[in-house]
Amino acid sequence: MSRSSAPAVDVVVVGAGLSGLAAARSLTARGHAVRVLEAGAQVGGRTRNHLLAGVNVDLGGTFVGPGQDRILALAHETGCDYHRTHTTGQSAISWRGTLRRYDGTVPTLGALELADIGRLQLIVGRIVAGMRAGAPWETKNAAELDSHTLTSWLRSRRALASTHALFAIVAKTTWGCEPDEISMLYALDYIRGCGGLDRMLDTEGGAQQEHFPGGAHSIAVRMAEELGERVTVGSPVRRIEWRDGGAVVHTDTESLDCRAVVVAVPPAVRGSIAFEPALPEEHRSLGQRWPQGVLTKIYAAYERPFWRDRGLNGQVLSDAGPIFATFDTSPAPDGPGILLGFIGGDYAREFDRLPEHERRLRALSSLASMFGDDALQATAFVDQRWAAESWIGGGPTAVVPPGVLTRYGRTLAEPVGPIHWAGTETSTEWAGxxxxxVRAGERASHECLAALRAVVA
Ligand SMILES: Cc1cc2nc3c(=O)[nH]c(=O)nc-3n(C[C@H](O)[C@H](O)[C@H](O)COP(=O)(O)OP(=O)(O)OC[C@H]3O[C@@H](n4cnc5c(N)ncnc54)[C@H](O)[C@@H]3O)c2cc1C
Incomplete structure (x- = not known):
C-alpha cells in the first residue's frame, strides 16, 4: 500500500452532496483535518440551482417540512431562508380524462374509490406503526412483505383499480419508479421513516410544506464555503486502499492517506470505486442491488401565475402523464408564474430519450391538459434528467426490489474497517x-469520531 508515515488528514469524505458536506462540517467543527473529494463540477449532488426567467428553481431536492429537523436546523445555521409552498386555491386531479377540482388533501373520487383508498391507507398505517427504525427485517411477516412489490401486495389485498392508479402516482413521485418495481417492505420502511403516509404526501403539515426561495442548493454552497479549500470538485475517487485503522484514497491526481473514510455517494454508485482489498460479499452485492429511481423534473415560466386567477393553487395530480404531479413555485402573485412538474418511472424513461424540443413540447402539452392552453405559452423552460447523471445514477432516491432488504439491508450503513457510509439512503429517518x-452525514461523522478516539486511546 502506498502511504506516507503520517496521514495527510484524519478523514477523507467522498462526495460533496448534502450528506458528505454535513459529515465534513461536523468533523471540522470538532477539530479534525478533513478533505472532501467530489466527482462532479460543483457541490450539492442531487440539489442543483437554475435561474429560470430570473427566478431560482431547484432542479433536484426542493421541499422540506415538519419533522425534518436536521435539514431545517442546517438551513437556519447557514442562513438559508425557507417559506411556505403556495396552497391558496383548489388542487385538481386529472383522472381518466376528466379534470376534477378539490379542496384540502383528498382528491374528489367516487365514494367506493375513496373508501378503498382509506382501507389500504389504514392497513399501511398499522404495519408501519409496528416497524422498528433501522430494523425493517424484524417486522411481522417481513419476508412475505419483502417478497411482494407494491403492485402484488395491493393485488393480494384486492385493491380497486383506482387505488392501484393512485399508488402508481405515489410510487412515481416518491421513488421515481413503477409500483411493480419496488419491494413492499422497503416502501413501508420508507413511509415509516417519513412519519407516515400523510407526512410523506401532504403539502401543509407534510414534506412539501416549505421550500427555499434562494434554492436548496445554497445550503450545500454555504457549507462548502465554510469548508473552503478542504473541498475539491472535479475529482472522482477511483480507488480506496484500506486496512485496519487507515486508508489511502486515490483520485486521478492525488493519493490521500487518512485514518477514516466517509463514502457519501448513493449505494448504486459505490461500485464505481475500486476497494482494495475487495469489500465483503454482502457489501458488493448491496451496491449492485440498490438501484436509483428515474425521476425528471421540469419547470415552465409564464408572465404571471395565471392559474391562480382561476382559483387553482397549481397542485395537480394526473393519471395520464407524462407529468403526473405539479406545484406552483412562483415567487410572487404579480411576478413570473413558475410551474414545477414531475415525470417519473416509465414516463421518464420514454421522455428522457426525446430530443430537447420534443421534451419541451411534450411537457407543455401535459401542463395544458391540466391548466388549459395558456400553459403552452411558456416564456422559459428547463428540464433535468437525473437518470443521465452518472455520478448520481438517478433520483430522487433508491428503488429497492423484492428480496433485497431482508438479505442485505443490515449492511447498508455497516462500517468496513475504516470505511463509513453516509448518503441519504443510509438514514433510518427521512431516507431519500x-x-x-444530513442525518446520515452526521451519523457517519459520529462513527468516525468514535473510531478516531479509539485509535488515539
Ligand atoms: C428530482 C428530485 C427531486 C427531489 N425532491 C426532493 C424534495 O423535494 N425534498 C427532499 O428532501 N429531497 C428531495 N430529493 C432528494 C434529495 O435531493 C436527496 O435525498 C439528497 O440531496 C441526497 O444527498 P446525498 O448527499 O445523500 O447524495 P447526493 O446528493 O447524490 O451526493 C452524492 C455526491 O457524491 C458524488 N460522487 C459520486 N461518486 C463519486 C466518486 N467516486 N468520487 C467523488 N464523488 C462522487 C456525486 O457527484 C454527488 O455529488 C429530490 C431528488 C431529486 C433528484
Whole structure:
C-alpha cells in the first residue's frame, strides 16, 4: 500500500452532496483535518440551482417540512431562508380524462374509490406503526412483505383499480419508479421513516410544506464555503486502499492517506470505486442491488401565475402523464408564474430519450391538459434528467426490489474497517430526503469520531 508515515488528514469524505458536506462540517467543527473529494463540477449532488426567467428553481431536492429537523436546523445555521409552498386555491386531479377540482388533501373520487383508498391507507398505517427504525427485517411477516412489490401486495389485498392508479402516482413521485418495481417492505420502511403516509404526501403539515426561495442548493454552497479549500470538485475517487485503522484514497491526481473514510455517494454508485482489498460479499452485492429511481423534473415560466386567477393553487395530480404531479413555485402573485412538474418511472424513461424540443413540447402539452392552453405559452423552460447523471445514477432516491432488504439491508450503513457510509439512503429517518442526507452525514461523522478516539486511546 502506498502511504506516507503520517496521514495527510484524519478523514477523507467522498462526495460533496448534502450528506458528505454535513459529515465534513461536523468533523471540522470538532477539530479534525478533513478533505472532501467530489466527482462532479460543483457541490450539492442531487440539489442543483437554475435561474429560470430570473427566478431560482431547484432542479433536484426542493421541499422540506415538519419533522425534518436536521435539514431545517442546517438551513437556519447557514442562513438559508425557507417559506411556505403556495396552497391558496383548489388542487385538481386529472383522472381518466376528466379534470376534477378539490379542496384540502383528498382528491374528489367516487365514494367506493375513496373508501378503498382509506382501507389500504389504514392497513399501511398499522404495519408501519409496528416497524422498528433501522430494523425493517424484524417486522411481522417481513419476508412475505419483502417478497411482494407494491403492485402484488395491493393485488393480494384486492385493491380497486383506482387505488392501484393512485399508488402508481405515489410510487412515481416518491421513488421515481413503477409500483411493480419496488419491494413492499422497503416502501413501508420508507413511509415509516417519513412519519407516515400523510407526512410523506401532504403539502401543509407534510414534506412539501416549505421550500427555499434562494434554492436548496445554497445550503450545500454555504457549507462548502465554510469548508473552503478542504473541498475539491472535479475529482472522482477511483480507488480506496484500506486496512485496519487507515486508508489511502486515490483520485486521478492525488493519493490521500487518512485514518477514516466517509463514502457519501448513493449505494448504486459505490461500485464505481475500486476497494482494495475487495469489500465483503454482502457489501458488493448491496451496491449492485440498490438501484436509483428515474425521476425528471421540469419547470415552465409564464408572465404571471395565471392559474391562480382561476382559483387553482397549481397542485395537480394526473393519471395520464407524462407529468403526473405539479406545484406552483412562483415567487410572487404579480411576478413570473413558475410551474414545477414531475415525470417519473416509465414516463421518464420514454421522455428522457426525446430530443430537447420534443421534451419541451411534450411537457407543455401535459401542463395544458391540466391548466388549459395558456400553459403552452411558456416564456422559459428547463428540464433535468437525473437518470443521465452518472455520478448520481438517478433520483430522487433508491428503488429497492423484492428480496433485497431482508438479505442485505443490515449492511447498508455497516462500517468496513475504516470505511463509513453516509448518503441519504443510509438514514433510518427521512431516507431519500435532504433531511436524511444530513442525518446520515452526521451519523457517519459520529462513527468516525468514535473510531478516531479509539485509535488515539
Ligand atoms: C428530482 C428530485 C427531486 C427531489 N425532491 C426532493 C424534495 O423535494 N425534498 C427532499 O428532501 N429531497 C428531495 N430529493 C432528494 C434529495 O435531493 C436527496 O435525498 C439528497 O440531496 C441526497 O444527498 P446525498 O448527499 O445523500 O447524495 P447526493 O446528493 O447524490 O451526493 C452524492 C455526491 O457524491 C458524488 N460522487 C459520486 N461518486 C463519486 C466518486 N467516486 N468520487 C467523488 N464523488 C462522487 C456525486 O457527484 C454527488 O455529488 C429530490 C431528488 C431529486 C433528484
Amino acid at each position: 430526503y435532504m433531511d436524511g442526507a
